[in-house]
Amino acid sequence: MELSFTHQLGLVCVILLLPQLCLxxxxxxxxxxxxxxxxxxxxxxxxxxxxxxxxxxxxxxxxxxxxxxxxxxxxxxxxxxxxxxxxxxxxxxxxxxxxxxxxxxxxxxxxxxxxxxxxxxxxxxxxxxxxxxxxxxxxxxxxPCMYNGYNIVTQVHEQSKNPDYFAVVVLYVDGMFDVNAVEMWQEDCQEWMPMRRAYGVVFDSANPPSGEIYLRFQVSGNGGVYWVQSKNAIPSDWKAGVAYDTMVQLN
CATH class of the missing domain: 2.40.40.10 (RlpA-like domain)
Incomplete structure (x- = not known):
């Protein structure tokens, strides 16, 4: 039986997996x-x-x-x-x-x-x-969000106070990704510890590490859910309001 043009086009979209033809x-x-x-x-x-x-x-x-x-x-x-x-x-x-x-x-x-x-x-x-x-x-x-020339940036929230309270805001997230969670590395315990989502994309901890702070981010998008780790540590003398480049791009 001969297929109509509409059916043929539908099969092309499915077989070739080219969604841009079917938008x-x-x-x-x-x-x-x-x-x-x-x-x-x-x-x-x-x-x-x-x-x-x-x-x-x-x-x-x-x-x-x-x-x-x-x-x-x-x-x-x-x-x-x-x-x-x-x-x-x-x-x-x-x-x-x-x-x-x-x-x-x-x-x-x-x-x-x-x-x-x-x-x-x-x-x-x-x-x-x-x-x-x-x-x-x-x-x-x-x-997709497009921030040409920018990596993901973590800005220390203005209400942070070294060394007692640490909060970060996640900025310049390229593509179509949601930031679901943030964790920091605890050297003493040799494990990643979750930070609390205070509100929005502000994540905080009342007991931050005393030295450099390493962060990783759980992101979700069309490719699923996965973790990405900052390539730069936030220095131990971090200050409120200062932004630190993670050297990470998701696209």
Whole structure:
């Protein structure tokens, strides 16, 4: 029996395992988006992810708070393509935003910074109209984060106090990975000890090692769940607010 063209194309997608040939609008999820106030149109440094100033300016300030995509904090740092659905106003590519906060709105999955929300519009006048709507229907999908020139960075949280309390924030995670857990090496016990997820992507320990601190991260993505270890130790004289390069890239 001769197969129709549609059936033939379906078989090609399955047999050759080339998902890029089979992508369609079905890869987007329908939802709604709104925006929050900001004096300079950037993000907020007080977001629930714990990113601080990074959460205000990363991705040129195109950031968002999310609700169901929050995933107990492991959704922090994820990147999404968001595009609105009013043809006369909306840009066909929409905006790429980074999750830096938790927020709930009127049946919205995204509460965007003004800079991010404005990029939904096809031009300046269209963006102004979208701001008048306040809430718009959108569709979104997760996309890889791209931080060219950056490795994963661990920043010592500003509330850390050497040697009694140590907390880190995980920054510049490339690709489509979630940070599920962080562990530190305990030389005395010769084992990896879990750090507590304080909130967002802030992981802490009330009893950090007295010497250099070695960290490893449990990440999850399309390839499964696995551990990656920092190639650099955080020095024993670490200071709050200082960022340390792990020399690790996931892509």
């Amino acid at each position: 369609s609008q079905d890869s987007f999820t329908d939802s709604r988006a709104t925006y929050y106030g900001s004096p300079d149109c950037y993000g907020t440094p007080r977001g629930a992810c714990g990113f601080g100033e990074y959460g205000r300016t990363v991705n040129d300030g195109s950031v968002a708070g999310v609700s169901k995509l929050w995933k107990n904090g492991s959704g922090c740092g994820a990147c999404y393509q968001v595009r609105c659905k009013i043809p006369q106003y909306c840009d066909e590519n929409g905006a790429n935003v980074v999750v830096t906060d938790y927020g709930e709105g009127d049946r919205t999955d995204f509460i965007m910074s003004p800079r991010g929300y404005s990029r939904l519009g096809r031009n300046e006048d269209a963006s102004a109209e979208l701001f008048k709507f306040g809430v718009v229907d959108i569709e979104y999908k997760r996309v």
